[in-house]
Amino acid sequence: MSVINSYMMNGKGNSMDKVRRVERMVAMTKLLVDSPQKLIPLNYFCDFFGMAKSTVSEDLTCVRQSMEHFQLGTLETVAGVAGGVRFIPHRKGTQANDILRDVQTRLMEPDRIIPGGFIYMSDILYDWHVMTRLGEIIMTRFMDRNPDYILTVETKGIPLAVMVARAFNKPLVIARRDSKVTEGSAISINYVTGSSGRIQTMTLTKRAIPPNARVLIIDDFMKAGGTAKGLKELVLEMSGVVVGTGVLVATAEPNPKLIDDYESLFTFYGIDENTKKINIEPVFDEE
Amino acid sequence: MSVINSYMMNGKGNSMDKVRRVERMVAMTKLLVDSPQKLIPLNYFCDFFGMAKSTVSEDLTCVRQSMEHFQLGTLETVAGVAGGVRFIPHRKGTQANDILRDVQTRLMEPDRIIPGGFIYMSDILYDWHVMTRLGEIIMTRFMDRNPDYILTVETKGIPLAVMVARAFNKPLVIARRDSKVTEGSAISINYVTGSSGRIQTMTLTKRAIPPNARVLIIDDFMKAGGTAKGLKELVLEMSGVVVGTGVLVATAEPNPKLIDDYESLFTFYGIDENTKKINIEPVFDEE
Known part of the structure; x- marks a missing residue:
């Protein structure tokens, strides 16, 4: 049973x-x-x-x-x-936009600025209440892609990916930055992060995704798109099909990115070092 | 708003x-x-x-x-x-036990055995439907501890910890295996994994937990208890209070473990190499 x-x-x-x-x-x-x-x-x-x-x-x-x-x-x-x-659990139109506006307000709090031009987002990324609602918005926007699996890479995007998987009622798969013995045989790829140019490794258990599975990639942040591209290659290695990529925040620059088929909930235009204003805008639904 | x-x-x-x-x-x-x-x-x-x-x-x-x-x-x-x-979202008694029995049946599937005496659990750990219900069972069992924060360490325990945080409506905090620049100043500790004896590092952002916060630790698997002990030390470093530790699966051996105040939903007695039987038993509620 x-x-x-x-x-x-x-x-x-x-x-x-x-x-x-x-x-x-x-x-x-x-x-x-x-x-x-x-x-x-x-x-x-x-x-x-x-x-x-x-x-x-x-x-x-x-x-x-x-x-x-x-x-x-x-x-x-x-x-x-x-x-x-x-x-x-559809979330769209005015209701989705109000949620995005609330998250924008939180993301713009000046004390989120971390030296180096980063913004601290973990408290929001780990807030199940917000992630549940954003997961439902992402599900609504990607519904016509009909994914069989939701894929992310550890760590910060996991709560969002859990909630996207929940909204779709599809299994979640998490790629690791290293290979763990407790997961059995695995496929690893090396990829170059688009922003720093560093070589990184990602690993996925072989049994996690069957051939021809339709995979939706979810991540918390996209700059150049190297991680998303790496995840896409991992899916292709496993004979799966990537049906889309959804991210919480994508930077405005560089543009274009290493993958072109992605949607973000927010666009990050950077931080004004003088006024300490965080420029981040939601990608709204039609109302 | x-x-x-x-x-x-x-x-x-x-x-x-x-x-x-x-x-x-x-x-x-x-x-x-x-x-x-x-x-x-x-x-x-x-x-x-x-x-x-x-x-x-x-x-x-x-x-x-x-x-x-x-x-x-x-x-x-x-x-x-x-x-x-x-x-x-209370889950207790017969209802909790039926859920635990269902998960036990899945955990005992013979093809979960991985060379080295491990069992493959990721598909269950990443199953939001199961984790939601187990999160509610854990919440019900730890309710009288009144935690302010739910803490886990990346990666496999995160979906469970998300759902425990959801059932408690408390913030989730995730310790990292390395320190990331995007999280600001952080506290790191070294700890010895109880089973392998290897030295590992765990990092937590300073602003993640305020002083005197009551912290409930959640993890997917406990063998000797080294990771849980490391998490406990991390909380103490941040002047927090550990109010309990909840794990999905704890091994029967070694016993005692490096921490004594923990509760698990399942006890893992090992795999019979001949019969290929996975010996795992739920810790049931009173009915």
């Missing part, structure tokens, strides 16, 4: 108590929201609540309407024997 | 449309579940739905009852001017 099965079945749902409709709504919403993009058969809810299919259908219509009304995501219905419902 | 504010306000809730109670329930549940452990004032919901406080209170009672009935977590009410409601 899979985790989702046992998770759903071990409430008291099987006790056949008739619960009020509003209470079913609460449980239904919790179960759907907890498992974004998972296709849940109608029969699950029938068993869980001890209700007829027609009642469950009515309930789900109500969940769908509420989510639409309050812009909380989308409830998608898949018809047929293998059908069911699936919650998609 | 904080992200949660803007998130909550930019639905259509301010339009003062009177929506049906069941639809309010759906939106309320989604907002609460999306922000575990966040104290949300009643006034938020009043503004969001354009409803009186008495109505919102009734609605929340209904959410609470449903969550209790279906064991979906706890809705806690904080009285007073600074009060509100807070969703706590």
